[in-house]
Amino acid sequence: MNKTVMHELLEINRIESTFPLCSSENLADDHEQSVKVVGILGCGAIANIITNFAAEGKLGVDVNFFYDKDIERAENLASQVDGTVLLSIEDMLDKVDLVIEAASPQAVREVVPTIIGAGVDMIVMSVGALLDNELRERLDKLAKENNAKIYAPSGAIVGIDGIKAASIGKIQSASLVTRKPPRSLGISTDEEKILYEGKAGDAVLKFPMNINVAATLSLACGMEVDVKIIADPAVDRNMHEVHVIGEFGEFKTITENMPCATNPKTSTLAAYAAIRLLKSLNENLKIGT
Numbered sequence: 318m319n320k321t322v323m324h325e326l327l328e329i330n331r332i333e334s335t336f337p338l339c340s341s342e343n344l345a346d347d348h349e350q351s352v353k354v355v356g357i358l359g360c361g362a363i364a365n366i367i368t369n370f371a372a373e374g375k376l377g378v379d380v381n382f383f384y385d386k387d388i389e390r391a392e393n394l395a396s397q398v399d400g401t402v403l404l405s406i407e408d409m410l411d412k413v414d415l416v417i418e419a420a421s422p423q424a425v426r427e428v429v430p431t432i433i434g435a436g437v438d439m440i441v442m443s444v445g446a447l448l449d450n451e452l453r454e455r456l457d458k459l460a461k462e463n464n465a466k467i468y469a470p471s472g473a474i475v476g477i478d479g480i481k482a483a484s485i486g487k488i489q490s491a492s493l494v495t496r497k498p499p500r501s502l503g504i505s506t507d508e509e510k511i512l513y514e515g516k517a518g519d520a521v522l523k524f525p526m527n528i529n530v531a532a533t534l535s536l537a538c539g540m541e542v543d544v545k546i547i548a549d550p551a552v553d554r555n556m557h558e559v560h561v562i563g564e565f566g567e568f569k570t571i572t573e574n575m576p577c578a579t580n581p582k583t584s585t586l587a588a589y590a591a592i593r594l595l596k597s598l599n600e601n602l603k604i605g606t
């Protein structure tokens with residue numbers, strides 16, 4: 318083997334043995350975990366992937382409590398981990414350290430204030446709801462008053478780390494082009510169709526279950542990004558192109574996402590981002606902005 322390759326392999330091994338990457342084993346038994354028990358609000362595609370990880374013992378926390386307005390969906394997930402279905406979100410709040418919202422923007426408006434008001438941390442997937450300034454400020458105030466944290470994962474998009482760092486300087490422009498198969502956007506067409514062109518704030522109102530990534534980008538850089546949504550019968554993945562120009566320079570990212578098996582609007586990466594964020598909450602070494 319070539320000496321440089323051998324050296325690089327040894328380096329990788331050395332880093333992995335010091336910090337086992339992305340695994341629950343790095344949560345030592347005597348380590349005080351800040352998050353141990355998790356509840357789920359909304360038992361669809363994202364929750365399904367998270368629960369599968371928990372069932373395989375790969376999450377590093379217990380996912381024990383499930384709530385969905387469709388009780389059968391909650392029962393289905395609970396059965397995978399010997400968990401409990403609750404008939405209201407309030408019943409969960411004295412039992413969990415953190416709730417993962419994977420339901421809808423409406424759930425963020427209706428239920429999240431109760432959860433945060435009870436001092437329970439949250440991972441919010443329906444980030445589009447947080448572009449509503451009044452709601453976001455109310456949740457932020459409630460979180461401060463009740464010592465709770467609200468986390469919005471990077472979700473189905475790549476570039477959130479960079480745009481956060483870039484926003485320390487001036488950003489001149491930030492745009493997102495989302496291209497999905499028509500069925501992911503709930504339409505049928507044989508031709509490429511531009512369904513939306515405008516700012517992120519309107520995009521999340523018009524496509525509440527399809528463009529949360531625009532909200533995450535906007536909140537990460539402190540300005541509404543420009544959004545274009547295209548239904549394209551020639552693609553079979555959910556694709557997001559981000560282009561940012563600022564004082565730091567310029568970056569472009571392209572994400573070609575596998576849609577979730579049970580909900581083609583949603584990409585698998587969104588669930589993986591929530592899982593990774595969940596793991597990071599119990600880690601002492603944090604990587605990325």
Ligand SMILES: NC(=O)C1=CN([C@@H]2O[C@H](COP(=O)(O)OP(=O)(O)OC[C@H]3O[C@@H](n4cnc5c(N)ncnc54)[C@H](OP(=O)(O)O)[C@@H]3O)[C@@H](O)[C@H]2O)C=CC1
Nearest residue numbers: 359361362363386419420421424442443472473526583587
């Ligand atoms: N941040 C990101 O990058 C991404 C975010 N998302 C968002 O994450 C959320 C979850 O996505 P996904 O798992 O695919 O969604 P699904 O539609 O597959 O599952 C959501 C589940 O939550 C239920 N639900 C909706 N509103 C409520 C409520 N108020 N109370 C209780 N249950 C409720 C739904 O029931 P019913 O079907 O009857 O409404 C459904 O069972 C969505 O808002 C989605 O847009 C998705 C992809 C990427």
Ligand SMILES: O=C([O-])CC(=O)C(=O)O
Nearest residue numbers: 473527528529530583584
């Ligand atoms: O999962 C995706 O590719 C993006 C998505 O639906 C969203 O941001 O709501």
